[in-house]
Amino acid sequence: MGDALKAFQSVLLMREDIRSLKEASLEQSERLTKLAEAHAALRDRVSRLEGIIEGAAMASGRAASPRIEG
DSSP states (O other): OHHHHHHHHHHHHHHHHHHHHHHHHHHHHHHHHHHHHHHHHHHHHHHHHHHHHHHHHHHHTOOOOOOOOO
C-alpha cells in the first residue's frame, strides 16, 4: 500500500510540474510575441529614418550613405 501511495504522490507532483511548465511556456510565448512586435516597430522606424536621410542627401546633391542591411 505504501508503494501505491508513493506512486500516486509522484504522479501528482509530476502533474503540478507539468502545469507549472505549461504556464511558464505561455508566459514566454507572450513575451516573445511582444518582442517580435517591438522589433517590427523598430525596423519601421529605422526604415523611415533612412528614407529621411536619403532624401536629405539627394536634396543637397550628396551621395546617400549605404543602407543598413540585415
